[in-house]
Amino acid sequence: MPAPDPVTVFIDADNTLWDTDGVFAAAQIGMLADVRRQLGTPDQDGDPLAFVRAVDQAIAEQHQDGLRYPPVLLVRGLEKALAGVAPNAAARAAMRGRHEYRISPDDADAIASRFRASLEVTPTLRQGVRDGLEAMRRDGVRLLIISEASRGRVEATATSHGILHFFERVLEGRKSAALYRRMLALTHADGRTFMVGDQMNRDIEPASAAGLETIYFPGGFQPRWSLAAGPVEPDHVIADFSQVANIVIDTRAAAA
Template sequence: MTKPVVLCDADNTLWDTDSVFATAQRTLLDVLETRLDRLSDLSDRIEYVRRYDQALASRHHLHLRYPPVMLVIALAEGLTGRAPDEAATLVIAGHRSAHISLSEAQKLAADFLGLLSTLPELLPTVKDGLKLAREEGIPLYVVTEGRIDKQKQIITHHKLTHYIEAIFEITKTQSQFERLRQRFHPAQTVMVGDQPDRDIEPAKRAGCETVLVPSRFLPSWNRVGGAREASYKARDFGDAIRWVAQHVERGHDAP
């Protein structure tokens, strides 16, 4: 029987990018509060920042790749009274804040990007899952919408190079997954990832088997129905690879 080919997301599937973002977002909020003298009593500081982040991402044509200076300005507006949707709409329209200069916002955005360059730790069971895939003869490819050089750096840092066949930097659309599926035909192609809208849904429409490995952070636009789209919802990455191996061997879906 032909072994499947695993296409695997990287951020928050193999390594803990969420913690890196959380640290950077918390630090940015701390700095802005001090700068604006607007100390607040927020019950969930990370969730507060992410409401503004998601408001921007849901409106900007670059989605989550919008310029970070926009987040700085939106948060400055938020700390002085604007709701996330209003702040995001104004910032994307080119609004200049009365509370922080553009040059200072750009400096804080650069500091924010510097914190995001921190290399993330591997998530639990990732090495076990990669070893199992290798033992089972299941080739594994990383597919990412992030920068390929950053992904290579993380893979090298964690000594994972010999577990991964190659890295594909793609836009995760149905057509791109169809190309990959044709490339590996007649092997069954399985997409493993944490985000329903970017990893699961387009791969499923392209005819791939799909395995959702839920991450701690789920954007608001992914909070309805995502798990139902996947062929299997795994507990973690190791469980995902075990399901892939068993699924092919048995020739039918796991319960």
């Protein structure tokens, strides 16, 4: 009997392999502290991260680059929010930029620069990643990363954790069903294929539309626009990355 085609697993990077959100959370809380110091505003009751992210997501929903908007806009939005302006209105004010601000342009730029620098911290691996990758490689599973982040940054982070060698390739692109179809053809993934990711709208739904079996590994942060129930449900939901190996290896054994 001929051997079955190898199983191929595409894996998202940020917040799937490693906890990028934890780095962003620390950076955003640091920015809020910087803005408070500049304004002389005392700490308030409540969750500081939730306060920042209400403004952050309001800006992202209004900006053409989404969550990749310039961080100085968050400085301006937080200044308005700390003055009692609602998040959506604070975001609109930051986007228009025609308001009087107490924080000078130079100080706002300095806060944004410190925020960007704090994002250079290497994120920690998520639970079960190393064990799951090792188990799949031992079993002959093809592993590839597919990410919207730059390939260079993904490779650098994977190298810092000593896991880059597990992967056949690192692929970069804006995720869509068409991209997944191109990646299947490019990598000659003729056997059973999986996609593992933390975002329903960026990882699971387009991969499912392209015919991949999907494994949803929820991350710590879900943008509110991604939480709306979509037409597609993941084939599997996991709480630990090592469970990917169990699913994939069982599939490979069944095909033998």
